[in-house]
Amino acid sequence: MNTMGILRRLSELGDVFTKKEAQEKLGMSTKQLNYYLEALLREGFLRRVTKGIYTLSLEPGRTSSPHEFVLGQLLVPNGAVAYWSALNYYGMTEQIPRTVFIQTPVKKDYRKLLIVDGKRFKVIVVSPEKFFGISTIRLGRREVRITDPEKTIVDCLDKPKYCGGIIEVLKALKNARLDYEKLLEYAERMKSKAVLKRLGFLSGRLGLGIEKEIRLSEGDRKSFALLDPSMPPEGRFNYRWGLRINVPDDYWEEVE
Incomplete structure (x- = not known):
């Protein structure tokens, strides 16, 4: 041939x-x-x-640059588009991340930041138990895995630093159409009290009603997690949710 x-x-x-x-x-x-x-x-x-x-390309010299999600799938075959990238894909944030975030349960010696074909990729390795809620989208001839909307929110509650901070989660909860029953199920499946605490606090602030279904023990409330672990450990304590509200009071103004 x-x-x-x-x-x-x-x-x-x-x-x-x-x-x-x-x-x-x-x-x-x-x-x-x-x-x-x-x-x-x-x-x-x-x-x-x-x-x-x-x-x-069938025309010499006319090859194009692949979609960043497709390239991410090829770079991390066992991964899925997640965090800020998935928030943006679903229209749950107006922010456009400069980095493509890929979640994978497969441990490998990934560099902290991959730069390929002029695109930036951040690979976040999670435990296999936290890798669920995966959907598939089609881009051209390719199928690409991406966390579904509810799993995207839960992942961002787990690691706010990969979505632009807890404020982006609040915006998404306020504006997106979500299955609250699935959202709570996913939050519980993460086996993280911090995720449940953050979800409960934000839901209560927005009046979503999810907070009424979250059960915390007295011990859970006495062990304080940071509302946004990407910010300094300071601020008042919220004893209802066992959280340290380490964001300024005017942090919420652009949302509420």
Whole structure:
């Protein structure tokens, strides 16, 4: 098969693919595959985005940059778009994060920040028990995993620093259409009292009613978590929820 025949076969994978996918598609040896990939790179039909990932165009020199979510899926095959990136995708925040946040239960030596094809990726490794509530969306020919809206909120309650702070969670709770029963179920499934405390406090502040279903023991209330762990440990104590409200009083003005 000549290089143009190989190109047509590869185009069936879409405009971005991995070397592993190409080998499975073409059914050839690594040596043969490397030969054709290098030939197509020289002719301008392919562009190497990073090790093992290529973009393709049927017009030489016209390869495009893949969608950041698609690239994130290829970089972290066992992951899902999450936190601030998922908040933005669902329209739960007007903020546009400069970094794509990917959650994965698979421990690997990921760098703190990956920069690939001019895009920034932050990989957050969580325990397998916290990796649930995953949906699938289609972008071009690719399916991409993303946390569903309720899991996105719960993850942001768990790690507010990956969503722009607790204020972004408050905005999302106020403006988004959410299944509150599922939201509470997910919060309980996280096995984190801090998540339940933050959810209860914010729900009470917005009058959502979720707070009425949250049960905390006296011991839970005497062990104080920070409302926003991304901010300094200061501020008044809330004994109803066992929280230290470490945000200024005018913090809520733009929302309420």
